[in-house]
Amino acid sequence: MRRILPTTAALAAGFLVLLDLFIQNPYLDLIGWVLTDWAAILAAFALLAGAYNVLASHFRRVGRRQEGWPYSLILILALWVVLVVGILDPSGPQGDLVSWVFRYVQFPLQATFFALLAFYMATAAYRAFQVRRPEALLMLVAGLVVLIGQSPVGAWLGEALPRAAQWVVAVPTTAGVRGVLLGVALGTVATGLRLLMGMDRPYAR
């Protein structure tokens, strides 16, 4: 019973939402809408469980005085401050106070973090080349051709490099990306079908 009930519910919900995609029917539309709405509500409950998990793991780190525990303390305090501010503010999460936190703390920190990406790319490329794999060499050559070909230096050196850069992006890169996307789409369909036909039951493990 512990397995049959979730499997039946999952199969029925999956088939009804899939049918709603193919058949225009007001009853199916309503069922599809209700099921999608329930999924959103369940995801909100999962968020509560997630918040508990974040607090529990950081409380444990502080309690055990593990390396970097003061940062966990800051995280716990920040979580409570934002939560209390969001609850007290009459406009809720869209209010001025919470927006201020996101605009002047969260977003600049995110931007700063992603700004580091260029340096990480350089070190990763350097390490990949050190490994001396043929794929890494190919990637390095293609990267250099595109980088130089698309910069003013490339045009100054002649027409060959910009043309080569354009060819690398338009032909092998596009072909490769399309091939990958095709494979990923097939994998996605296969995963969905296994779930719909009850062959795969991750919810019942």
Next chain:
Amino acid sequence: MDVLASLLAGSSLGIPQALMLAFLLLFVPTLLFFRARVRAGKRPFLRPLPAFARLRGLVGLAAESGRALHLSLGTGGVHGTAAAESLAALDLLDAAGRQAAAYGARPLVTTGDPTLLLAAQGVLRGGYEEQGLPGEYDHLSARLVAPEPAAYAAGVMDTVNHTPLAAHLMAGRFGDEYLLMAEAAAHQGLEQVGGAAQPPVLPFVQATAHHPILGEELFAAGAYLRGDPAHVGSLLAQDWMRLLLVVVIVVGIVVKTVLV
């Protein structure tokens, strides 16, 4: 196409939906056929994928060293567009979790989505229960870090830098933040298995992972690691459907070239 459009005009189906339905109607019997073949004992030869072959060794390394085996599942959830990648990552976690429970290794899972957190906890608990060791399961061995990619990467980098780890595995839905986490693991000298399906992330995986899992290889995790007929059968069905699509594309090119 005009004939198809006029036929569909009388029904409530649009052309994209009709094509998708036709594709599914072909895919389902193909999948069932190959699953039955595999069940009957006709297992195909699967080309070796070093990343999946290395998994058992990394779990063993974690057990011997007493360090944790870290698995980052990305920022996708079990709903929405990232669901298939997240479920494929759960297949990897399922195998790693079972082996970790059997060998006495300590898994540490980080995720950016609360729905995937609950699924990951269920998978890990299942591994311990299967070994008859439900008491060994630690509910904080799977942790939610943050839903925002930058915050998630920062949290994972903190884990990689401050927790004694045996190896670093990444599989699921990632964006540019993949590189930040992979580089942190590289600076710690950790052996890495990296799996992603999104094309912009694949160069990062190729450049940083010792054992990359690229694109659709991620969806083969269940077939390689569990080997059950449904997963192996669906892998074969995918190959045949791909062949069909290639034929359709080539025929389309020829027809278009000849007719225009």
